Amino acid sequence: MKRGALFIGLAALAAAASVVRPAAAQGLPPPRTVEFNLRQSPQDPLSPVVGVVTAHITPTDRVENQVAWQISEVEVRVVGSDGQTQAVWKDTAPAAGKEAWWVAHADAAAPQPEEFVETPLLVGTADATEGTTAALDYEFASTLSASTLYDGRVADASYNLALETAPEEPIAGGDGEPVETSGDGQPS
Numbered sequence: 001m002k003r004g005a006l007f008i009g010l011a012a013l014a015a016a017a018s019v020v021r022p023a024a025a026q027g028l029p030p031p032r033t034v035e036f037n038l039r040q041s042p043q044d045p046l047s048p049v050v051g052v053v054t055a056h057i058t059p060t061d062r063v064e065n066q067v068a069w070q071i072s073e074v075e076v077r078v079v080g081s082d083g084q085t086q087a088v089w090k091d092t093a094p095a096a097g098k099e100a101w102w103v104a105h106a107d108a109a110a111p112q113p114e115e116f117v118e119t120p121l122l123v124g125t126a127d128a129t130e131g132t133t134a135a136l137d138y139e140f141a142s143t144l145s146a147s148t149l150y151d152g153r154v155a156d157a158s159y160n161l162a163l164e165t166a167p168e169e170p171i172a173g174g175d176g177e178p179v180e181t182s183g184d185g186q187p188s
Helices: 003-017
Strands: 030-041 049-063 066-079 087-092 101-104 120-130 136-144 153-164 169-182
Touching: 030 153, 066 120, 066 136, 087 136
Parallel strands: none
Antiparallel strands: 030 049, 030 169, 049 066, 066 087, 066 101, 087 120, 120 136, 136 153, 153 169
């Protein structure tokens, strides 16, 4: 084989190896959202939802029943007593999105909301998109809960939400409070 043909063959092989396969070709589930509902009285499942933290996630890798998820966006909504959204903030480049969030699933092809209870630390500043002009400093992390509230779709969360004003204006916070997980594993 001539040297030029070998080089062209190796270049073609390298180009083929660098092609990124779509998620479906890798046996990955589709992108989705995971929501954490913050209630006025966290121990009362009938208490009104006053805020929602949403992570928009995309699968990037899979090893058996574990899937690596990338957090592409964090959205925070404040809900009024009438159940209507009062304000929305979005962080489209969250720090947590730089590393994979590995989650074990009973069925990696059909992840369930209750499997997303142990979040990485979500921290950053989100831009206002509705209801206000002030940015929002947010911190949110959750762990597996022993609580049976919300039919077992529950995590214990610590969070702090504050408007980026002078002085900073806290709007919500909690330490180890139960939060309902939802999203039903639907694509985002």
